[in-house]
Amino acid sequence: MKLTEARQQFISSWGAFGTHWGINRTMAQIHALLLVSPEALTQDDIMEELNISRGNTNMNIRELINWGLVERVLITGERKEFFTAEKDIWKVVKQIVKERKKRELEPMLHLLDRLEAVEGDKKDKQVKTFVDTISSIKKLGRQADKTLDTMIKAEESWFVGALMKVFK
Amino acid sequence: MKLTEARQQFISSWGAFGTHWGINRTMAQIHALLLVSPEALTQDDIMEELNISRGNTNMNIRELINWGLVERVLITGERKEFFTAEKDIWKVVKQIVKERKKRELEPMLHLLDRLEAVEGDKKDKQVKTFVDTISSIKKLGRQADKTLDTMIKAEESWFVGALMKVFK
DNA sequence: ATATATTTTCAATAATTTTTGAAATTTCGG
DNA sequence: CCGAAATTTCAAAAATTATTGAAAATATAT
Secondary structure, three states: HHHHHHHHHHHHHHHHHHHOOOOOOOHHHHHHHHHHOOOEEOOOHHHHHHHHOOHHHHHHHHHHHHOOEEEEEEOOOOOEEEEEEOOHHHHHHHHHHHHHHHHHHHHHHHHHHHOOOOOOOOOOHHHHHHHHHHHHHHHHHHHHHHHHHHHHHHHHHHHHHHHHHOOO | OOOOHHHHHHHHHHHHHHHOOOOOOHHHHOOOOOOOOOOOOOOOHHHHHHHHOOOHHHHHHHHHHHHEEEEEEEEOOOOOEEEEOOHHHHHHHHHHHHHHHHHHHHHHHHHHHHHOOOOOOOOOHHHHHHHHHHHHHHHHHHHHHHHHHHHHHHHHHHHHHHHHHHHH
């Protein structure tokens, strides 16, 4: 397989992959393109490579920057802005975990705290089932939260080694 | 907070939560409803509680069954079908992990295998960056794959205890 | 300061996904 | 086997989400 074809396949699959995880196709594709690009790219480069509009490109680049996955690069002598993606995949994964934890897991845990305090007699089956479900989700959620916190701080080499001893 | 309100909030939040993870709102809501229902429900119960059409209800129940999160229950003397959700959240999580691994992670790893074999000189920066990126994603993906396999087999109590020793 | 290049915004449009509801099919008791 | 109940299907409609492109805002060189 030729490089051009391989790159295209990777970009397109990464985009499809993203849509299964609540990330829009274009955002994932821009990320993929930057991941396989040795040099930083401009908005125009990205527009051209992916055949997308200026507005779309701009919005999704900014979103990637918000996620901490892409950053602006200043190149001396160049007027345009250049963009580059973090290439260390372990860092990328940690960054995504960190953001999703903050955006989704933490608010969910706060909601569960409030819902657990529902009024009513635990002898009522409806109440019991509700409280039990909420509590068990909360328990697992808290566990996940702590585990992910530790993972975010970990080094990849440590992670791979240590985790494999446990999950033998 | 009253039970009715709490249930509604849980169902609606679980639905919103799902949309961030590539799961459609209704499917997540039906799942939430069944999670907090002590008894198995019929299609009509679900339609009424969530105010959704028969077709929608039916399709999403079947999808939940495909995911292994909901099952049909036969109730003697009743003609209608009843549905119930697995209440053990650890089992639910393992089931979701198992399915997503099969549906997404494994196909992605196969793609990466093929893409890694791209033609071209590794002295070419484009080629080198492409191959390095693909390789490192693959490496981490394989690691995740193994780790998840072990997790799928694990007991919750074991998981919580043992993992916490590592992630101290 | 001005002209020009570049980036950003956002209302309109397009594409995609979800939902409906009625018809077709299946199931099951009698 | 018949008829009613229940389930399933799926084309059309609605809702949601993504994309465009042109205008506005901003930045920079001279």
